[in-house]
Each structure stands twice: as C-alpha cells, then as structure tokens.
Amino acid sequence: xxxxxxxxxxxxxxxVHFGGLVALSDMNFTVGEGEIVSLIGxxxxxxxxxxxxxxxFLDPTRGAVSYRGTxxxxxxxxxxADLGLARTFQRTSVFPNDTVYDNLLVGLHRQGRVxxxxxxxxxxxxxSSERRLRERASELVEWVGLERRARDLAGxxxxxxxxxxxxxxxxxxxxxxxxxxxxxxxxxxSETHTFVELVxxxxxxxxxxxxxxxxxxxVMSVSDRIVVLNYGRIIAEGPPDVxxxxxxxxxxxxxxxxxxx
Amino acid sequence: xxxxxxxxxxxxxxxxxxxxxxxxxxxxxxTTGIFIIGAMxxxxxxxxxxxxxxxxxxxxxxxxxVSALTSLGFDVGLPFGFRIVHDPWPPIxxxxxxxxxxxxxxxxxxxxxxxxxxxxxxxxxISFAEVVRLVALNWVELTQGPLALTxxxxxxxxxxxxxxxxxxxxxxxxxxxxxxxxxxxxxISRLVHSHFGRAMRGLMENETLAVSVGIDVTKTLTLAAxxxxxxxxxxxxxxxxxxxxxxxxxxxxxxxxxxxxxVITGGKGSLAGPVVGGMIFxxxxxxxxxxxxxxxxxxAYGGVLIGILFVLPRGIVPSLALRFAKPRKRIEPVTAVAxxxxxxxxxx
Numbered sequence: 001x002x003x004x005x006x007x008x009x010x011x012x013x014x015x016v017h018f019g020g021l022v023a024l025s026d027m028n029f030t031v032g033e034g035e036i037v038s039l040i041g042x043x044x045x046x047x048x049x050x051x052x053x054x055x056x057f058l059d060p061t062r063g064a065v066s067y068r069g070t071x072x073x074x075x076x077x078x079x080x081a082d083l084g085l086a087r088t089f090q091r092t093s094v095f096p097n098d099t100v101y102d103n104l105l106v107g108l109h110r111q112g113r114v115x116x117x118x119x120x121x122x123x124x125x126x127x128s129s130e131r132r133l134r135e136r137a138s139e140l141v142e143w144v145g146l147e148r149r150a151r152d153l154a155g156x157x158x159x160x161x162x163x164x165x166x167x168x169x170x171x172x173x174x175x176x177x178x179x180x181x182x183x184x185x186x187x188x189x190s191e192t193h194t195f196v197e198l199v200x201x202x203x204x205x206x207x208x209x210x211x212x213x214x215x216x217x218x219v220m221s222v223s224d225r226i227v228v229l230n231y232g233r234i235i236a237e238g239p240p241d242v243x244x245x246x247x248x249x250x251x252x253x254x255x256x257x258x259x260x261x
Numbered sequence: 262x263x264x265x266x267x268x269x270x271x272x273x274x275x276x277x278x279x280x281x282x283x284x285x286x287x288x289x290x291x292t293t294g295i296f297i298i299g300a301m302x303x304x305x306x307x308x309x310x311x312x313x314x315x316x317x318x319x320x321x322x323x324x325x326x327v328s329a330l331t332s333l334g335f336d337v338g339l340p341f342g343f344r345i346v347h348d349p350w351p352p353i354x355x356x357x358x359x360x361x362x363x364x365x366x367x368x369x370x371x372x373x374x375x376x377x378x379x380x381x382x383x384x385x386x387i388s389f390a391e392v393v394r395l396v397a398l399n400w401v402e403l404t405q406g407p408l409a410l411t412x413x414x415x416x417x418x419x420x421x422x423x424x425x426x427x428x429x430x431x432x433x434x435x436x437x438x439x440x441x442x443x444x445x446x447x448x449i450s451r452l453v454h455s456h457f458g459r460a461m462r463g464l465m466e467n468e469t470l471a472v473s474v475g476i477d478v479t480k481t482l483t484l485a486a487x488x489x490x491x492x493x494x495x496x497x498x499x500x501x502x503x504x505x506x507x508x509x510x511x512x513x514x515x516x517x518x519x520x521x522x523x524v525i526t527g528g529k530g531s532l533a534g535p536v537v538g539g540m541i542f543x544x545x546x547x548x549x550x551x552x553x554x555x556x557x558x559x560x561a562y563g564g565v566l567i568g569i570l571f572v573l574p575r576g577i578v579p580s581l582a583l584r585f586a587k588p589r590k591r592i593e594p595v596t597a598v599a600x601x602x603x604x605x606x607x608x609x
Binding site: 055057076077078081082086087089093094095096097098102105106107109110112113114116119120121122126129130133166169170172173 | 452475
C-alpha cells in the first residue's frame, strides 16, 4: 500500500440529530490530499446529511469537521468556499434562466470582486477584471465539454448536462477540494463514462474529491477509497475491492440472506 | 441596437418641450418622470433581487422631507431640554442629504429583514412606511404635520460660467428630472451588468447555489436595498422642490402601489420596463380625465392594468423583447406571477 497522503478533510465524532431522529451518529473519516473518496449507503443512510455538515449548510449536533487543519464549525458556506471547498447539489445545480456561460460568470463571483464604484464608472481595473472573468468562464465551459451549449439557457439542458454545469460552477471557485452530491444520477451509461473521465481529470489537476453516489459501477471504477454508511453509522471503509466483498456492505444493500444466497 | 433605442428615446424625451407647450401636460410629464425614477429604484429590488418592497414610498417621502427641511431650516425641541436649530441650506445640499438619509433607512430596513427570506421584507417595509407616515403626521414641530411644509425653495444649481440658476419654470424642471432619470437608468444598468448584478440574479434564481459559489446573501441584498432607497430618496427630493409643498399624504400606500404597477406592467427585471409602465400609468389619468367621469376613470385604469397583465403576463418590455428576439431555446417562464413567487414557495 502507498503511504498515507497528507490529510485534507477530517471528520471527527460527528453526530446530527433532527429532534428525536438520529441522522448521523459518531461518524469518523478522513480524506487525503489528491484522493477520490466515495461515501455510499442505502437511501436514508445519512450521506447527504454528512455532505451538508462538511459544506457548512448544516451544523452538527456534536463533533468537529476540519479542512487542512482549520475547524469548519460555525463557518458560513461562503467562508468554507473561501477555504477551497466547493460542492455540487443533487437537484438544484444551475441558475436556470441564465445561459451556461452566464452561469459561470455568476460562479466566478469570488474572483471578480472589484470595487462597486469602479464597476459603475467602468474604470480600467473593473474592465480588465471583467475580461479575465469572461476568459475564465470560457475555459471552464470547455473543461466540462459544454462549448456547444454555452449560449443556451441552463434550464433547457438535459439533466446530465446540468450536472456538468454544476461541476463547472464548483470549479469556478478554484477549489482544492470538490464535493459531488450524486453527480451521475439521471445520466445514461455513456454520459456516466464521460463524467468518470472528467472526475479523474479534475483530480489529476490536484483537486481532492469526495463523492456521494448511488451508481455502484461508477463508484467502484473511480474511487481510491470508499466509506459505507448505514443508519447514520459507518459500517465499512476501504478500497473498492475490499468493499465489494465486505459482508456487512452486501447485507446493508441486499438485506439478510443475500450473503448466503 | 439596444443602445440605439436608448439614445433615440432620450432624444425624443429631450425634444418634447420644443413642440409641447401645454403647461398642464408638462406638469404631468414632470411628476410622471419623478415617479418613473422611483419605479426604477423599486425595480432594482423587485426585478433584480426578487424582493418586494411594499413600503417603497417611505424612502421617497423621507427624501422629500429631508430635502425640504434642509432647505427650509427648522427649530425643534428634543427631550431633556435639547434643541436643534438648523438654518436653511441650499436645496442642492438637501438633494444630497435626501439620498444619504434614505439610503441609511434602506440599510436599516434591509438589516432588519434580510436575515429571513420571503414575506418578512414585505411586512417590514409596509410597517416602516406606516411608522414614518405617523411620525410625519404627529411631529408637528418639525414637519408641520397635516398643515404641510410650504414654500419649499426650488433647486438652484451652479453652472460654470453662467452663475447660479434657480429652476423655477416647468421647462427647467423637466430637463432636471430627465437628467436625473437618465443618470439613474445608466447607474442601474451598470449595476446589474456588473459582478454585483450577477450576484443579485444568482440569488434570485437559486439562492442555495448562489450561497455555495460564495455570494454573501445578506450583504448583497442589503446593498441593493441601500442603493434602491437612495435613488427613491433622490426622486422624493426632486418632488419636494418641484411641487414645493409636501404633507404626510406623500407616504400614502397608493403611491407605492402606483410604483409597483409601473414596474409589473412594464416588466420587472427589465431596465426599460419601469419607463414604459411608468409612462402608461403616469399619463393614463391625464388622458382619461377629459373623456370620462371620475368614477369611470379608475375603472378604466384598473381595466388597462388587468388587460396588460392578461395579455403580457411577464410585462410589456420582456414580452416584446421575446417576440422580436432571435428564436432560441427558452424554458417556460416560471416568473409569470406578478408578485414574488418566492414567497409562495417559501411558505408552501
């Protein structure tokens, strides 16, 4: 086995309760720099809850999340984005009434902060910043392979294409870690295949990736490591080959008896 | 093409006094112009952030009172034996103070209400307008209450080489209002096309996603409210120095409704929308007056409003733009509902 890489994300003893409902209990896992880690589990296992805790959309009842040594507890989502963590969403992945290109200009918000007065007066600094943003937006559109759709309204794209816009939006923040929430649901086999290539490509450019996904073949082919959740607890963790044969995982997905069959 | 239309429109408006001599119509155009500036400021909030301010006239009225009191001077007693005595300053200073004070009020209202979404902002703005109206009505020592502030001086502007010019005539005031309206239009246009404008659009379309790409919601919305309130204050100041008398009735709810109608019919979220809607509903009463009984006028007014929204639910400008635009894939409008559909979603 390779030596463990430096830790990027560390989730320690995290629990989330919604009233009496325990969505997550005592979750521990880490993601190393440059790794692709997947979080899997049956519906209702707590995957999305875990995701929301990491990205600051939900405060954990107990426990701590840290990224590159900085505690994320209590930070607002945009502050977490500033630390280099970016995410995509399951459903709401685009600004539907804007073109794909304009979506990315919105996504480049953190890079384009110029003095408002300069922007109103159209001063050179604001203009050159605007030019840079437009170049960057074009690059991002190209990166995810949506050049032909750049001028179409994002809401008119297919689900698969909207997911790609979502990824491009997350990449616009120039993250060091990308969190993908069920990115290939609704994609057909060839779209999924292209997407796996994209994920690898993003990792090769030095971005750590945490993935929540249902599509098992996709998860098995792309992940370095897999964390399996069930009923809010981690039941297994390890590389794809180990997870594939883990009895606890097979039972969680297929029910008791499947192991005997 | 778009800028050509804009330039032609400004030239057309500028030429009006050359062929229109009727003082009654000139007066209607000036007050309509002032209300259009108010409607443009409302559109910045309603059309570009999706937040409905149903007390927008408060900022307009505050601008009017601040500007009038600055140029008239006042002498009021405060609790604990304090007194404030203010000597009259030039109206142009009042104009600037009107923008500043109205903007500050926008900041306070935004700070109070943008921590939560949806109907809260609407309710806070309505309450704010009502409170301000009651203050204007009852603080007689400062505002003269229902007796109104009278003899408000006209605006004097210093022109290089020409000395001071006091804008007394309708012609002068017409060009003043036109100039402020053009500046306002350009300001809002630059704003909505800047990174700040994109942040506002992002928030309106998909707030969760906007937050995750790093847009600070409260800051963006509050800044939009400040700018919007400041512009409304400027319009109020123009109103005070043109009409030269203001009473607490300026805060009446119907005045906010008029602005909302101008924005909705013209097309919220379109720059030219409030101008088109404003011209129609600002001048409609003028044209109805000679041909109808007063009761019938309001029925006709309502009929035109309903007719426009029935035929062009997105507003005149966006609907026409869509018709003449190059055919392009477009998803079905979900924003056809006149008022903030976000409210409905949030509370469903």
